[in-house]
Amino acid sequence: MTSATATAPAPQGVVNPHAVGTSLPHQVLLLARRSIRGALSSPAGYMPGIVMPLMLLTINSSAMQRSTSIPGFPADRFLDFIIVITFMQAALFATSSAGLGLVRDIESGFLDRLALTPMRAGALVVAQISGAIVIAMGASLLYVTIGLVTGVDFHAGFLGVLALLGLAAWTALAFATIGAWIALRSGESEALQGIFPLLFASLFLSTLNMPRELIQADWFAAITRVNPVSYMIDGMRSLIITGWVPRMLLEDVLVLVVITAIGVSGCARALRRRMAKA
Amino acid sequence: MTTSENNGIEVRGLVKQFKKGPKAVDGIDLDVAPGEIYGFLGPNGAGKSTTVNMLVTLLPITAGRATVAGWDVATQGADVRKAIGAALQAVALDNFLTGREHLRLIASLQGITGSRADARATDLLHRVGLEEAADRKVGGYSGGMKRRLDLALALVHEPRVLFLDEPTTGLDPQSRTALWEEVRRLAREDGVTVFLTTQYLEEADVLADRVGIIDRGVIVAEGTPAELKAEIGAPTVEVVPTSDSDRAALPAVLAQFGECLAAAQPGAVAVRLRGGSDRASLVTIVRAIDDGGLKIDEIRQHEPTLDDVFLAKTGRSLEGAGDDEATEGAPGAPGSGSASAATADDRDAEPVA
Amino acid sequence: MSTTFRAARAIAWRHLYKWISVPANFMPTFIFPLIFFTGFAGALGRVGEIPGFDYPANYTTWIFVFSLLQTCLFGGLATGFTIAGDFQSGFARRLMLAVADRNAILYGYMLSTFLRAALMSGIVTGVAFIAGLEMLGSVGEIVGMYLLSLSLSLIGTMWAAGVMFRARDPQLGPAMQIPMFIAIFLAPVYVPLALLSGWLHAVARVNPVSHIMGAGRGLLVGQPDDIGLALVSVAVLFALLAVWAITGVRSAERAGG
8 A cells, every 4th residue: 555545634534635646547546445445444334235135035035935836937946036136236235335435525525625636536436436346246246155155056157157247247337327426416415315216116126026927917017128127137147047148148238338328428427517616 | 399489400419420431520519599690611521511411301410419490300300301491512403494493393392382382483583583594494504593593492481490501602703792691681581590501711701690610520619700710819910021031030020029820921921919918010010120120022910810710720721621622613702712811811901011 | 181292292293294395204215115015016916826825815915915014114114213313413302301201202203103104004005006906805804904004113113213212323224124124024925924934934933023914914805814913913012112112212311312
């Protein structure tokens, strides 16, 4: 660690922007470390994000096991079918992690201070998003390990697990950019909390609990069809319960490309506007 | 026992000890007469707020006994709460309610409802100067406005005893003066007993009928401001010599007029004048300095202040005794940092040279 | 009217007023139950066709009772956050100074949470009818079902109040939420008890929430079953959590608000 991280009067006391070098990757690295440390410094903040999905996974995989007897259900164990929820929850957690980190930096004036230093404000945004992705990846690795220990059969094999982790990371990135966009636009944690019902709805009004072909209610099937989260879930899930299904993976990637593009351009616009005001 | 006629406060051997900590309040005794304004003076951490929190039933007492308006704070908390109003150090407001909604809510909690509550709210909003902001959410109020609303909330049910814990911290001079006027009016016209904690010397001096000085959980002095200052006796004279050599010679010259002390002003030499008939005048002292062939830049005479009382009782100055929170008040707030010295100087100093 | 009740009513008024006037408070309590209900009722219709799934009405009706209980219970947990927020902002001290009987603060929150849960239950019922809810029970049975589910709003409030009067910190929200989350999900949420197996069956069989849920489902379709067990469960939970909540108020008093 350089002296930059040692003598910081900055918010959370981690990085002094005046002392940081001008190389962009270096700035991002330092700030991302700060963001990860900040997020991990409060177990009360991240533990529920890890424990709750595991709890739901444990209970629901047992409670819904009988669903696998429905003709046409695509898995023998409900655990294999539903484990994808943990990766989605990790991605949702990235939204709050990146967003709240930025809100804190906005409220404390840290972002404005960057305007007076050689650091680029964009580096802070990239760092907060990167930090959120690293945390989400840590959680995803934990979930894959738990899946392997509990006998989840990853049909796409070892490479499929790597692809699953890659998709999980990208999903976290897509959600984190949305969280960062809202944080930069509003600067308020209330606004960020306000989108959680929407994210939660997008998760539960999807193919999360039942494959689309087994959904009885036409209106609900229609919702899952227009809900992009369904495609993210189906893509990741296919690697676990089916194997390599190019169509599902392609749909997932397309959705991720679109959401990431919206998130990144939103972040860029909001950051420009915010720094122009500073 | 119902002692509805008794608006006073009686405290005997009151102790508060927090877990794994020293005694925050260590066996204090005090009596506040009905209708009296009692100033409780001390630095931060001295035990002022802890004492108030025990008397208003927010904190249980560890030992001792205290009655407020005739009710025992340990066993008759509900009766105490009906009789008192309190504006504590940290304002206790809900940012999502308006000023008027706050007053109506607290009135309802006290059993005042309907048109009586509305009238009371309007009256109090007028008295604390918040009529225009009455229907705005408190989240948008300034610090001073919040403090004034907090005071109004303490008065909703026309309490017989009012506790004000550092009520003027953060107020601008105008608001502070207005609050002092209101406190005086409550005591004089309505007969409300006021227990006022403060770290501002001037506030205690100007407002309180009697003052108790607390330090490290113990009351070190008590009496009217005049009595306390009289205990210190004679004034102090501070002399600033022109050169270092004169500074070395000055104590020998000044010693004939009284006891030499550490001076508050850097580079100065101070002497507390002997009292009684042989008390020297400034002219005599200047003449003696001149006779000694010494040159001075400045000479000032200070009448005793409550800070001198605190210094005499504890060996420390009130300004430096607490943490630096004392300087968080409005600029120029009485007693805050250098302002206390300035206040004393402005009132009592007699610059000669 | 007693002073305590008047004070409780004032506390309840403020809580409800804040809930309605601040969207950040209103939206989660309003939207989450609807998301859960819509998500489960819409997606899991086929679950009702599993062999051995013996319920006289459709799956929407089956999951509706769970959604009602969840709405009521989680409404109580939301109140826990309000209590913690009051301590954090210092407003709790003002309330504790203003009321003669401090239990009135607890009673006020219970009253407002109950009323809020009643309103939310109405909304969830409306959405459930749109989704195909079948009410086969008599008026008395339906009222009984609503009273059973609303009792969980009081139980949830007392649990949450007990935690937050002690912790006085919203950051400890998960410690308040997780036990209740576990309690409700360890009941026969998706399928009847008989279709659960292993550890979950063993736990669900003794979980008091299972009895309340089961009785509610029976009343809804006019086949009341195990009502006595449900009432005993409510009474025991109520008694234990009343002690928990009142001692929580005492704990806050000792800490000085």
